[in-house]
Amino acid sequence: MAKATKTKEVTLESILWNCRVALRGIGSTEKNRDAVIGLVFLKFAGDKFEKRRAEIKEQYGDVPAFLEKVSFYNAVNVFYVNETARWSFIVKNASANDIAVIIDKAMADIEESNTPLKGALPQNLFATLGASKASIKALIDEINKIDEHRFHDDDLIGRVYEYFLQIYAAAGTKEDGEFYTPASVVKLMAEIIEPYSGVVYDPCCGSGGMFVQSLKFVDQHNGNRQKVSIIGQESKQDTWRLCKMNLAIRGIAHNLGDKNASTFTEDLHQDKKVDYIMANPPFNLKGWRGEDQLTDDPRFKGFANPPVANANYAWILHMLSKLDVTNGIAGFLLANGALNADGTEYEIRKELLERDKIEAIIVLPRDMFYTTDISVTLWIMNMNKKARTVNGRQLRDRTNEVLFMDLRQWSNNIEEIVIDKGKKKKKTVLDDSQIAEIKKVYNNWQAADTSLYSDVPEFCKSVTLEGEGGLRAKNYSLAPSKYIEFIDHDIDIDYEKEMTRIQAEMREVMKAEKKSQTMLEEAFKGIGYEIE
């Protein structure tokens, strides 16, 4: 009997879900992530290659000298791919006994023929993954369904990458303070920093989310991608590779140094000054330097030396040293503990505020990060708080002023992430209208037209360095609640009215009490235990 075939609309998410199903129970989360992302890379690199090859053929005819010329591809941000590394070849051999070797070889090949990819692709991954031939075939079949023509999505690559990075970040159980930055947070940072043109730097770039988002921002505001250049650094090798793949496949030119390295002990971009910094450094990182290490590092000069036990302020000073001294601006995330940390960190914070480097402190809603429920702070560090014109806006002189915003209660937008069958995580996100509102408050506060901004209790407050209730008076604490007014709503209680209501209620309750008492007296009598 013929089998009935069901035709069902396949969504991108269901394909991606099936990819994860194919690898369930096989490698570690990290290895599986690299396997899927690596194959996705091969698929998109192959597709782009074939497309470009067709263009060249059209333009120059079927001439091998042109068709196999690497520079013809690289010039338009397309990687040259050998025949055995092409996606079509992999699909054709999906059932081969040595498919794992074929894939590994393809990755090595692409890397070798394209210098910008050096060190970016996972090596010998499939040979050591421990996945069966059938699992790998299932994976290839699924990834083969991710097709531009089918999904008509301009940013298909981006979406697929984002999906895997997010899912694998959410599935992780990391507690060492390294967190994947949720898309809505990166978006908020880009909207505030406005990296239209110049150098964007991320000293701990992870998989490159900040860069991708800054360029999206540029695109959305009809800017010119060519005017933005990207530099970054990442200490973990796997993550560094992921970042390279992430940027390469989207055709984003970048400089991540030629290897992974610690930003503190091996700064790969020494003496470079940048216009923008967007960063989400690992929170409360311990042991970022040895006890006697970096004690007279130029980056910390003029400040107390950040403690070995916590890198938060080391990140701040590192970023400060990188910012262009006349116009640089940085937005970065730190654990809330940094707002009022004491000891050396207090000394550094005091100095930063006295030197007027901090422009805004924005505490984000709780529970936005995938592996923790804490709330974090977005710090805005600005080298130029003088009156000037920025992106067409007239700004006033904000010397010695800091804007505080407390968004901890903005938790009404919840997003559900399906990590595995029956396993979900609910996380708070900021939607576009909320991001726009935050940006508006920030811009209005900066604006030359001072009528636009005013303090709002339990939400925002403009604070000065000097004066009663100022930063100095509050001993340089950056905890927003030290400044933003709290309204005790009990003040609004209408005492007369409330007491009248309670009086009426008490009357009823007393009546009920009496009735119940009479009932009890009768009942006890009924069972022979009369109450006098």
Added chain:
Amino acid sequence: MKLNKLGNYIELVDIRNRDNLLTKDAIVGISTQKEFIPTKADLEGVNLVSYKIVPPHCFAFVADTSRRGDKMSLAYNKTNNDLLVSSISTIFKISSTEKLLSDYLYIYFKRPEFDRYARFNSWGSARETFSWDDMCDIDIDLPSLPIQQKYVDIYNAMLANQQSYERGLEDLKLVCDAYIEDLRRKMPCKRIGKYIERYDVRNGEKGTRNVMGISINKEFRIPTSKVNRNALANYKVVKPRQIAFVQTTHNEKVFAYALNNTSEDIVVSSVNEVFSTDETQLLPEYLSMFFNRTEFDRYARYHSWGSARETFTWNDLIEVEIPIPDIKVQHAIADIYTAYIARKKINEKLKAQLKDLCPVLIKGSLEEAKKV
């Protein structure tokens, strides 16, 4: 009157259980409802030397306010005994007793706005804390001592009334249970089969829409599953004074039943059984009391059988043996039970009122202070 720092009126108390004078029995937890509660901690092999003593008239709070439902754990020792709390707690007392009454401060803390204030001022990375310094930094408006006393008196009177209510409650329940046990000893039990009658009346197309579920708390409740209110024809009708019960017991762990004590018809899923009692011999209220005992839940579970589902069926129910006293006695004992239920509700109301009252009293005291 002007705002003052609370820190001017309070001081830290740090007495450790150094000589192990207090034992495990003195250990309490601190609830976000602002009460001391039995501790949830596992105390097996725990050394109590570092535990902190909370003397009478002292406050204890936990500085860590994260993951506590946006509330702060704080309590006030109203008893005459020393209590023992974990060393992470902060203990303090009123130092200026001529300016501030402990009870007044306690009412101040019981307001939901105080919880909101404490959370607003809590900071930290992995854990957010409202520290002793933050506590001292509270700006507080203080009426004179006699005014404080007046409002404290209202609170305490209401509290005393509620507590006396609560005390009597469990006794009443005990009277009911004990009376039935006593009857079982004194008189022969009878199978209830001949006193109850099974009903299977279906709702029909134009029947009621008053559909209910049966809860493990032995009451009718709004259905938790999705019910199509336009397709209730096949549902079973439970007339006033009839009882419905759920036959499965493996998920419920109890004999889930409910008595329709309203004047309206109710419909329930047709998998449930419905019956009435012969009210000249057996009052449904009296039978309910029998069903409400934990021992009866155990009985029903013990007699439940089945493969995929363990059930206690109609045929099992009619086998149940119960003492059936004179109908007048049944009325009396059922009335005690009804009074117990009514008083339980009153008690809940009183408790809710107490909670409601704190912000009103603080506001009232401040208004009165302004008039002086």
